[in-house]
Amino acid sequence: MRTFCWFLLLMVLALAAIAVFSYPAWTLLHPHFEFPFHRMGERIGMLALLAGFVLLARRLGLADRVSLGYGLPRRAFVREMALGLALGVLTMLAVVGAMSALGLLAWTRLAGVTGAALLQLIVARLGSGLAVAFIEETFLRGAMQSGIARESGTGTAIVLTAIVYSATHFFASYHIAPAQVNPHSGFDLLSGTLQAFAHPAAIADAFLALMAVGVLLGLIRAATGNIAACLGLHAGWVWVMLVVHELSQPRREAPLGFLLSRFDGFVGWLVLAWILVLALPLWRFYRRRGALSSAA
Helix, strand or coil: CHHHHHHHHHHHHHHHHHHHHHHHHHHHHCCCCCCCHHHHHHHHHHHHHHHHHHHHHHHCCCCCHHHHCCCCCHHHHHHHHHHHHHHHHHHHHHHHHHHHHCCCEECCCCCCCCHHHHHHHHHHHHHHHHHHHHHHHHHHHHHHHHHHHHHHCHHHHHHHHHHHHHHHCCCCCCCCCHHHCCCCHHHHHHHHHCHHHHCHHHHHHHHHHHHHHHHHHHHHHHHHCCCHHHHHHHHHHHHHHHHHHHHCEECCCCCCHHHCCCCCCCCCHHHHHHHHHHHHHHHHHHHHHHHHHHHC
16 A cells, blocks of 8 residues: 555645645746636646656656556557547447436537537547546556555555546636735635535535546556556547537436536436446456457
């Protein structure tokens, strides 16, 4: 569990950096740049996490390509990532179709969108999906799962990384107006960032759904020996979700509205059920692909 504790400490220190350094950075930069205070704090946390991750990966012997999940040759890696992307899009579109059929989504925003604007949105959100997947999969299913698995076994690594993966999705964007920024604002920003955890019942459905996603991705990482498929699946899911968020609104007042999360209006009991249905066939599919890759 030493590796897990190191990664947990790294995340705690990155959050602490937000509280401690946001206000000094604000006083230094705000007179010259119109950066929102919350954006500055987020960037400080991200930079602290990145710097700590590089140092920790080297210290724990996780800085090589195999440990990070990039052990496949480039062509094979891109092929597996593209396949995962296609599967991610198709499986998430199935969820969106079910939501629409159950009257859980109102597509009111779609009517006023031109073809050019829709294409631009789709391309832009693909970039966002790939960026999110690259960062999270490298950190979690790459280095973190590799390190924990070496010490405590694959099963423990999958569960612990899934818990962390789920928890990180509840870091909220908390805004503080420029006129209200003061020496304590860094701590206020941190408190606001973590405010969702003060009401666990309100996020239980989304937390369990995201944890199930994390377990599934961890199983696929273990089955294939790399994160190519995880990257593709993750990016495909995020891509579809971001586009749907832009074009629709959740109908929580619908008879089956409880199937949508109160946290983000999407990831809830319905998504959890769909992930549980997908888990076994996807894991078997990638276990066979992993065995074929190893034999090649």
